[in-house]
Amino acid sequence: MNVDYIPQPKTFVYDPMHDTKLDAYLPTKYGVHGKVPALVHFHGGGIVTGSRNDGFFIPFLREELPAKGILVISADYRLLLPSTAEDILQDVHTIFHYVGSHHTKLAHYLSSANLSVDPARIIVSGASGGNYPAKAAATLTSVVPRPLGWLDFYGEGGDWLGDFWVNPYDVTPHMGYYKYDEAKAEELERTKGGGKVISDSPVIFGTDLVARDLDNRFGLFAHWLKNATTLDNLLSSPGLGAKLAQTPRSERLSLIPTDKQHLLLPITPQTCPAYLVHGTVDGMVPVEDSKAIERDMKELGLKVGTDYVDGAAHGLRDPKTRAPVGSMPVIVQGALKWIDELVEVRQ
Numbered sequence: 001m002n003v004d005y006i007p008q009p010k011t012f013v014y015d016p017m018h019d020t021k022l023d024a025y026l027p028t029k030y031g032v033h034g035k036v037p038a039l040v041h042f043h044g045g046g047i048v049t050g051s052r053n054d055g056f057f058i059p060f061l062r063e064e065l066p067a068k069g070i071l072v073i074s075a076d077y078r079l080l081l082p083s084t085a086e087d088i089l090q091d092v093h094t095i096f097h098y099v100g101s102h103h104t105k106l107a108h109y110l111s112s113a114n115l116s117v118d119p120a121r122i123i124v125s126g127a128s129g130g131n132y133p134a135k136a137a138a139t140l141t142s143v144v145p146r147p148l149g150w151l152d153f154y155g156e157g158g159d160w161l162g163d164f165w166v167n168p169y170d171v172t173p174h175m176g177y178y179k180y181d182e183a184k185a186e187e188l189e190r191t192k193g194g195g196k197v198i199s200d201s202p203v204i205f206g207t208d209l210v211a212r213d214l215d216n217r218f219g220l221f222a223h224w225l226k227n228a229t230t231l232d233n234l235l236s237s238p239g240l241g242a243k244l245a246q247t248p249r250s251e252r253l254s255l256i257p258t259d260k261q262h263l264l265l266p267i268t269p270q271t272c273p274a275y276l277v278h279g280t281v282d283g284m285v286p287v288e289d290s291k292a293i294e295r296d297m298k299e300l301g302l303k304v305g306t307d308y309v310d311g312a313a314h315g316l317r318d319p320k321t322r323a324p325v326g327s328m329p330v331i332v333q334g335a336l337k338w339i340d341e342l343v344e345v346r347q
Helices: 059-063 085-100 105-112 128-139 182-190 219-227 230-234 240-245 249-255 287-299 328-343
Strands: 010-015 020-025 034-042 071-075 115-127 149-153 274-279 304-309
Touching: 010 085, 010 105, 020 085, 020 105, 034 085, 034 128, 059 071, 059 328, 071 085, 085 115, 085 128, 105 115, 115 128, 115 328, 128 149, 149 328, 182 219, 219 230, 230 240, 240 249, 274 287, 274 328, 287 304, 304 328
Parallel strands: 034 071, 034 115, 115 149, 149 274, 274 304
Antiparallel strands: 010 020, 020 071
16 A cells, blocks of 8 residues: 555543553544544553654554554553553553543544544554553453454563563573663662653664663563563562472463462453464564464464564564565555454455
8 A cells, every 4th residue: 555644643641640641643544434443552662661652663553554544543551660560451441441432532533523433443452562451452351342353463471471481581682773781770670660650661763773762661671581580570479480480381370379360361262353463583572472372362262363474583573684574565464454354444
């Protein structure tokens, strides 16, 4: 598709208590009015950094979907440290309630353009760490309106109890675009992220092609992997990672406190259809996370599509050049086809 116009978003605060924002990209397709499908997207950043409109935003979401008559909503959410996984799940509930309500500033804005959200045609999307809130929307029946589908781009959270997340791992060789500062990461962990609630920590690429974010928060992602403490921080359970690493995979779930197990977001019979896109040589979030979701969904007889991209690293990039893989147009068309069939968008 040739995109002649890339829309500029309108920003709304969906949670005044924490000043958490979303960007809305209105449909640009000529003649669209009335109820329209929507895609709610959660940005990447290891659940510790990132923003609704930063350098990691997946371009085709805001470029192609509005041209198809789809409202695109890109949302911030509270980030780990000092916020918790429970806080993130609360944000997911809040934004879906906000998007589905007729009494918000977003709804009034849409009404002024003769538009409204069709609550029966909402897709949730997540990239990398943003797949954690996206998976929450896809799996938790308490999130309403219920999403019609779940689009997962190289997402975290498919297999938290897998070896990748519970054993020490040096991810820095796969972070060539980011300058890791271990001392800063240790300070952020010690001070619980500085103590201030953060929901907007944009990753910005400089002219040197090096990524930078607020207070080097992305360093927490590498620091936790190095020390096998990702689950300690996700589940607010210090010392958990060390115990898990010494336990066979089949027995690890029994070590998770019962009041924390829901935070792993297991696939349930009520999980909506999913489409998973993941590179086969991803060194930051293993493709096994997506394959675990595929396996769990198929075991429950749920609909799941996959696109495992041969030779693609994290972000669907070439591991040598860091540029998007050459098959990106085909990948995008596959995702668009899945979306079209799900929301029955007429071309």
